[in-house]
């Protein structure tokens with residue numbers, strides 16, 4: 410179970426304009442944390458900082474597992490678009506991330522993960538032969554097949570129609586109950602934030618620098634989340650949180 414500590418980081422892209430200044434955030438093992446905030450406030454940048462794709466100018470990002478330092482956690486990343494290679498089958502698009510795994514074992518892992526994302530017989534198809542929602546399921550499978558210590562999802566359902574997104578959110582919650590992993594996702598959708606997260610970090614820009622404006626804990630019973638999304642939308646405690654998020658935007 411991986412904990413993440415972001416401590417006092419500064420991140421500046423252009424001279425003298427700090428996107429983050431002494432920014433700190435602790436992300437707890439196995440929590441589902443939502444980064445919520447307006448376009449340009451640095452949500453994707455924070456995810457990229459966690460992967461190490463980009464580095465902070467100063468400050469520290471560290472990982473620990475059961476109280477011990479953890480230098481190289483495995484990170485699964487789901488992007489806004491599925492980013493599948495069109496001339497590879499679904500199987501190959503997933504197995505490509507299983508480096509140094511025996512092919513037989515890789516085959517088994519891919520089959521298992523496709524079952525988990527409810528695409529059991531899709532391995533031999535090409536991306537053009539499956540729907541947009543199914544493509545995003547494949548990209549979630551690709552992120553999960555490595556058994557990530559940390560799962561990052563950057564606006565994973567924003568390009569899908571609301572009905573497909575609703576189904577995928579529901580299925581993702583079920584998958585995350587089976588695969589325990591520290592999850593951080595971004596969204597502009599207050600309903601999605603409230604539905605998927607245990608904790609929502611509301612970010613806001615003050616001039617050019619982003620800070621945490623509010624942290625909202627979701628006190629929902631997990632069993633309620635298993636109910637249909639439609640019922641969830643009309644739940645009073647959810648409505649309260651969604652209202653708060655609209656007010657902060």
Ligand SMILES: Nc1ncnc2c1ncn2[C@@H]1O[C@H](COP(=O)(O)OP(=O)(O)OP(=O)(O)O)[C@@H](O)[C@H]1O
Nearest residue numbers: 422423428446447448449450451452453454455597
């Ligand atoms: N590589 C880069 N070089 C220069 N500026 C960058 C770079 N990456 C991000 N930025 C700037 O940092 C700010 C935050 O960008 P980021 O993509 O993290 O925002 P975001 O919160 O994910 O926005 P959105 O909701 O639109 O996806 C923006 O002003 C962006 O222009």
Ligand SMILES: [Mg+2]
Nearest residue numbers: 452453454563
């Ligand atoms: Mg972004």
